Amino acid sequence: MPSIRNITIAGASGNLGKLVIDALIARGEYNVHVLTRNGSDASIPHSVQVTAVDYTSVAELTTTLKGQDVVISTCSPGALESQIPLIEAAIAAGVKRFIPSEFTADIGNLKASALPQYTAQLRIQELLQNATNENPDFSYTSIRNGVFLDWGLAMGFQVDFKSERPALYDGGDRPFSTTTLATVAQAVVGVLGRLDETKNRAIYVHDLVTTQRHLLSLARKIAPERRWEPVSVSTEDMERKARENLAQGKADLISLMGFYCRSVFAEGYGGEFKRVDNKMLGLGYKSDADLEIILRGVLE
Template identity: 45%
Template sequence: MSVIKNVVLAGATGNLGPAILEQLVKGGFHVTVFTRKSSSNEYPPSVTITPVDYDSVESLTAALQGQDAVVSTLGSAGFSKQLNLIEAAVKANVKRFIPSEFGSDTSNPKNAGLPVFADKITVQKALVKEAANGNISYTYIYTGPFFDWGLKVGFVLNVSEKSIALYDGGERNFSTTTLGSVGKAVVGVLKKPDETKNRKVYVQDAAPTLKQLKAVAEKVTGAAWQGKEVSVETDVLAPALAELGKENPDPSKFVFPLLITSIWGDGYGSHFQKLDNELLGLKEFTEADIEAVVAAATK
């Protein structure tokens, strides 16, 4: 495959988009950001801004002319829009598509069966079909939960209450990656297109247990933290599935519980066994690095 130079970033806002944009610019790519026509966000001067209609394959195809790769960080509300983006990328002869995965390993059958990942699985099937026909190539990037973001928003630690949920005892290791490292992984994939063609890659900054993070939080804050024992199957998954069984289920009662299940549930493959860190130029965190991330989140 020829060198990738021109890269579209679809979804440059939100939690992950800005981190990936920063690394793409640092990586020397010519970056075009797709925005909705109503967007008023500002971007670095070196970035090309192109308003698109995600509901129009024609609009997307025109905007993708001359592009080598698409990186999608569209959020859950826009996952299904990626089908139009894929169709347009094929029509515009784009070489590589990186879909909005960046999280739990959806190739794990238990994760693939969780309703929260249904749109991701649909997108994967579309890419596999197009790749099999030689129309485009793809890479799925699995990162585990975003380490710094998860700490900041209380997904991993509850800073205000100085508490942490110890799912199933909190002794399972889980792969986790900071936003900045996710961006570096994207750059690594685009700079090694042949080695990453039509496959999934796994990266992590660290693979702690929740009990280890509790100890780190206590060390960096100098205070005792409460560990709350929580059963994933009984306290998290079962209520989420019960909510989904209702006529009008409340997303606030099943989305995060299903994500929690995919990360800390038994058998969901959240501790990656084979990493692509070296291939993509990422080093795993030292204990001091982990402490620094936790310290920044618990200030």
């Protein structure tokens, strides 16, 4: 593929978006352009060009994206549908590569893809596949990274260390892939350096594979004065409750948490990536020592 120079990021004010901007700037090879919503007061580095847009206007987005080589979307899970006009505009503007806001579990897994929280990502995936068939100069790359390691631990997702009785899902022994936000940002940069190898496909990355029980054992080593008495929780029961909540119109993160836990901790849902693309993207792996440093920051 031709070399790329001009990169536009949509949804850059979030936790991941900020790190993607920093990683691109540090690379020193790209002109970085950020899209914000009209009226947004997002804090963006001064070295980055910022354009406020109406995300519902394909015409306005097309004009804004003229001359851009790559569009990276890091929008929040609640704004995934806003990528549809953005994709249409990217195609019309002659953008070469689109990286959607996927950054999640293995939605290529049949069991995981049947969970309702991934409907929007799958719709975007189908839209991109159809678009590449109809527009040979347009391409996409999806990035799947499992659970966000640092963010997830801080939020108590993998193990809720703020609770004296944290949940261990389906026994707590199921291995799962997990990746820091910074590594995901580096994966984005890695894709830009491997456009041919990453064309029209999903790539998989992780920093490490661990289990809930292993995280708990490390936490006990770091903070021996703390007492945790874990309780067993069934992800099947959690999924059942999440479906009941959804049927009642409850669609917030807490109400649907059973779906997310199912995709990460349940058997057969692809929570552990068996094959990753770290080497191709120039990414290494994290050790238990690295994991302890992250855990220490969470616990302290």
